[in-house]
Structure formats: structure tokens, C-alpha cells
Amino acid sequence: VGFLDAHGARLAAETARRGRFSNCLLWGGYADAERVMFGAFPAFLRPAGEKFPVAALTAAYRPQERLTHRDFLGALLAAGIERAALGDILAGTGRCVFFCRREIAGFLCSEVTKIGGAGVRISAGAEPPYPERRFAPFSGVIASARLDCAVAAAVGTSREKAAKMIRARLVELNHEPAQAPDAGVAEGDVLSVRGQGRFAIDRLGPRTKKGRLGVAGRKYMG
Template sequence: MTDQSDKLFTARLADLVSLCERDGTYEFSSFLDERQCADAEQWCKTNTGSLRYRLWGGYENARRRMLAVYPDYCEEYVEGDYPFVCLTFTYRREDKLTHRDFLGTFMGMQLRREVIGDIVVGEGIAQAFVTEVAAKLITTTVSKIGRVGVKITDSKAFELEDAQKFMDISGTVASLRLDCTVGLAAHLSREKAAVLIRSEKVDVNHHTVSSVSHELKEGDVLSVRGCGRFILSGINGSTKKGRIHINLRKYI
């Protein structure tokens, strides 16, 4: 984010807190992307006072989530009151649709990105979290995604959490520096990995990192522009020569 967009974002968060304090009930943001979620959580830790907050996108590992700010007596009800619904799209299994197909259709309807949460695509079925207003528009106007006919319902529970697939990558690195790990993840020399990092084409936990010597830890999420997205899923001891065994999972 730019400095100006950072200020606007934190101003919106402050507005949620002010409204919650004034009205004594929960307030919700729009859908936030992963970087915004990380920034919101950091901001809320020191700026919500006695209020509580939660980021939720409909299932445990959702990438796009809404922020709820609420008094503690609202806690047991807040999950059920998030202003979004899960839409389920069914179609013939032989018709292959992608996340891009669904997002393209929604954006072609002039829906803003912040009203759309995660879209998870399986075989013959896809599920999308969207705001209640967007859901009404989609269910009444959409009969096709691309050229594929679909049926839509808002009455099915989310069931595609395990649809995300990964490719496992393992190897050894000289250290847990960012340039070493990016080199293994993207099959690049350490020097080429360093060029990507210095060119601000690598994110760690959804924030751009330009230092090649940045130290990683287990669980960190890496995004390498043009190469993909990875989780540092394991750090498994050292070789006799002092190199470190690591495991990565690449989103596919």
C-alpha cells in the first residue's frame, strides 16, 4: 500500500472502533485481502481498547476475510452475523472452470473486489463467499460462468476447504535467509533470487521485503512474482556440512 492508502485504511479501522463504541454492537469491514488482514490485526492489537476483534472469511484458512469489532458480550454471536453468505455453484464435472472464470464474471457485473471473499473451485462445484447484497445480484442475474451453465444456491454449507492443492518441495539451504529460500522455491541461483528480492518482487507474510538477508521462520508465507506462492512448512535439522534441511509447500 502507498502511504496515502495506508492512512485511509487505518482511518477506516478507527471508524469501525468509534462506531462500535458509540452503538455498543458489532461493526464489520468489507472483505480484506491478506496484506490488509495482517495490517488490521497488527493495528487492532493496540487500538481497540476493551473491544474485541476477529477476522473471519467463512472457514478456518480463508485468505480474504472481514474484520469484526465488537463488545465482549457479543462474542458468542458474532460469527453467525457476518454480513456475507456462501454461494454454491454446480455444473457438469466435465466443464472445467477456474477461480479466474468466476472472478471475471463477478467483476464483469461491476462488483467491487471488496464485496467478494474467497472463491474455491472443485470438480463440478465451486463455492464463493460474497456480501449479502452481492449474493442477491449474483443469484438473480447469473446463469453462466463463462460459457458454462451453472445452478446457484445459498443453502449449502461450505465443504471445499481441502480443495487447495500443494506441491511439496524439499532441499537444503545455506541459511534461512530470504535469498537462499527463494532460490530453492523458485529454482533460481542465489544471485538471481537476490535480484528479485531487491526489485521488490517478493512478499513475506503478505508484505514486500527487499532485504536479501531477512531471516525466515517456519510457517512464513512467501509470494514470488512470476514463480508462485509457498509456505515454509518445515525446518528439519542440518547436514554434516551445516546446510539446513527445509520443506516448502507450493500452492498449485
Template sequence: MGFQTGFIQRRVEDAVRLCQKHDACRFLGFLDSAEIIEAKRTVEKYKVKHRFFAGYPDGERMVLGVFPDWCEPEDSLFPISPITAVFRKGEMLSHRDFLGALMSLGIERETVGDILPGDGFAVFFVLKDISPFILTQLDMVGKTGVKLSEGLPMGLPLGQGFLEISKSIASERLDCVVAALCNTGRSKAAELIKTGLVSVNSLPAEKLTKQVSSGDKISIRGKGKYLIQSVDDRSKRGRIILKARKYL
């Protein structure tokens, strides 16, 4: 379980207050998509420099950073450590396998960010203060032995490819696009958006009417990640031709 909504608001307000009082950076997270929405609403009420970052581009679980006016919110300032886990190729270790192994160490969910499984290795992101503990305590994921190292010596795991998608839609509205990508109705798409399960360009989407553009990256929890290639062409009937890639 992540932070509760009221707790998120109080924590963000505390971070802003401490940042202004001590003229120093403050951080909160990792946050899931619903928590990011609440944190974003709260922090934008204040005239402070802030940024959300997952530890790598296009991540889902993010840390909120609040910064003094003099400070540029660079990647290196965030208290995030990537950890690479190497294991025998051919072993099928999933996101759930790694999350279960990490939680069995007794650490809090909010200390763990995204988990990216691959063939023979995986990368996961954690808060820096918990990294030494994980590096010394985690050597098995399920029944598979893993060797951990801090950093990205092997880079990020590559996806297994992508699926080309071409659909006709009535509008570039986000609910129309999500409905097409998920092969579902607009009411179901609206529910996914309203419950914080849809992110656009790494930030949770709140408005059904948000206009989707070419190049946007859309993540739908439980459904997948998509790159919008084009919403410019029209069919003979005047409908928009949506072209996208779903990452596998």
C-alpha cells in the first residue's frame, strides 16, 4: 500500500515548508500514479520549483523533488539508486517475483520504484538510503539465485519488440485514444483515467478531454505502454487514423 491521499498532501506541504525554511532540496516518494496526481495538485498550489523523476526516462513510479530557486532539478540530485540483478538466462523472473522478494526483506513499498525484468538480468530502482541493505540481503528471487550490483553496468533491459496498432477514432481526446488502444468502450476508458491508471509522458492524466499528440507516450496500468506515432491522417469518412506502437 502506498501513502493515503491526505497523508500525501501533508507530506508535500511539509516538503515545501522545509525547502523554503532551509533553502534545501526535499524529496518524497516513490509515488504511484494516483499518488502523483495528488502530489501534483498540492505542489502546484505553491510557487516552488519541483519535478517528478523515476530514475530513468518514461518511468511510472516517481519521486517528487522540491527545489530552492537557485537549484536546477537535475537527475543526479534525486536520492534514487538503480540496482542490477543478474541471473541465469532462460529463467523467467517477473516483476511480481522481484517485488515479492524485495517486500519479503521487510522494506516499505514506497522505497521501491519501477522494476524492469529482462533476459538474464533485471533493473529496479530504490531510494538510496535502502540500497546498501538490499545489496547485502537479497540473493534469491523465488528459487533463483541473483547477483546484485549498484548502477547500470548492462544498461536497461530491452523490450521484446512492439506491436503496430492502427485504429480509427472520432477525436484526439484521451478517452477516445485509450478506448482504442485497449479495445474497450469510452466509459471503461474514462474509468481507467479517473482512477489514475493512465499516464501521458510519465505524468498521470486527469482530464478525459486532454488532447493526444504524435510522439506522446501513454502508459495504461495493466494494459501496457504505447507510443503515439500519428493522429494526423483522416479516413474517407473523416475519422482520425490513430497509429501507435504497443511495447511488448
């Protein structure tokens, strides 16, 4: 049993729904978690977050280090931890709260002392409020609400190069593989581009006098 990304969580929920099984829960350690575990419970037991083998950890470090989600994920994977054993990673100023399978919490607290070249002290537990996710805004003007246009605006490349990325299966739309450059996009969609990051589309429009479409969104930074 491990943590699921948004696509895996949706598939798990759909499978439970098709099987008419409702005594289940998706949980990642806190209410708004993106990476979650799927738990199926017997009829006599109410689904609850505390039943999941999830541990919250806090990493403390000097505020000037400016560590990111990528720094933490890379270091934890390099320490031999599987991705499925790690939940959300919320990196803030001088503190990162992250979630993992309970059985590896002790190892992480005792053995991981550096992240991105910076010294860290990892301890069990986490006090809310948790660090907020960080974003970098992007905006532009595109020809139409097509996937290749949106990817080009998000990563700052040409529409032709964006189309090549999509055909090479380097792009996900709403956590599912995308293969059609002319697929439509809408406000609220999430784009994942391998090697470039993850982006949310917040606004499409208005139209310019030349008929082009304004677009604005955010890149997930941590």
C-alpha cells in the first residue's frame, strides 16, 4: 500500500464506485492532500484518517537556505525511499512538512541530515498551519484554447515544440497522459510537462482585438 497521485486516486475512487463499495476513504495525512492512500474498511468500521499508516514529519533548516519541493524529493529518493512511500511535501521558509509511510519515519528522522546541500533536522509530527504551496505566475496570449497553445504559454516555448512534447508523451492533462496537441483546455485544468513542472490554468480570455485568447495561470514551485 502506498501513496497515489491524483490520477491513481481518481482511478481508485472510480473502481470503488463501480463496485458499489462506499466504506472507503482517500487520505494523505491532512484534509487537502494531493497524494493520498486508498483505504477500504469493513462494514463495522467507520473510515478514519488515523487508521492509515501515514506519518507527518517536520524538517527544520536555516530560512536562508530556500529549499524547495524538488530538493526534498530528490534527496529522499536518493536515500533509497520509493516514491510511493512519500506523500505531499510542503516546503516553506525554514520548515518543511512532509508525509510518509509510518514504518520509514524513524529512518528519515535519524538518517537524513542534508537536503540540497543544507543541514536539516527532521523530527516526528507537524504543527499546523502547514507551509502553503508556492507558485510562480505565468500569462500570455494564445491562438486558441488548445493543449499545445497552453503548454507553449506555460513553459515559454513555441507551439511547434509544445506539440512535439505532447506527441512524445511528455505532457499530462489533468493527471492523464495527453497525445493530441489539439485537445481542448479549460480554466481549472492542470498541465504536467516532464522536465518543466506542473501548471494550473486559472484564466482563459478575454479575446484580444485580433481574436487571440488571453491565458493566465500558475506554476507549482513547492
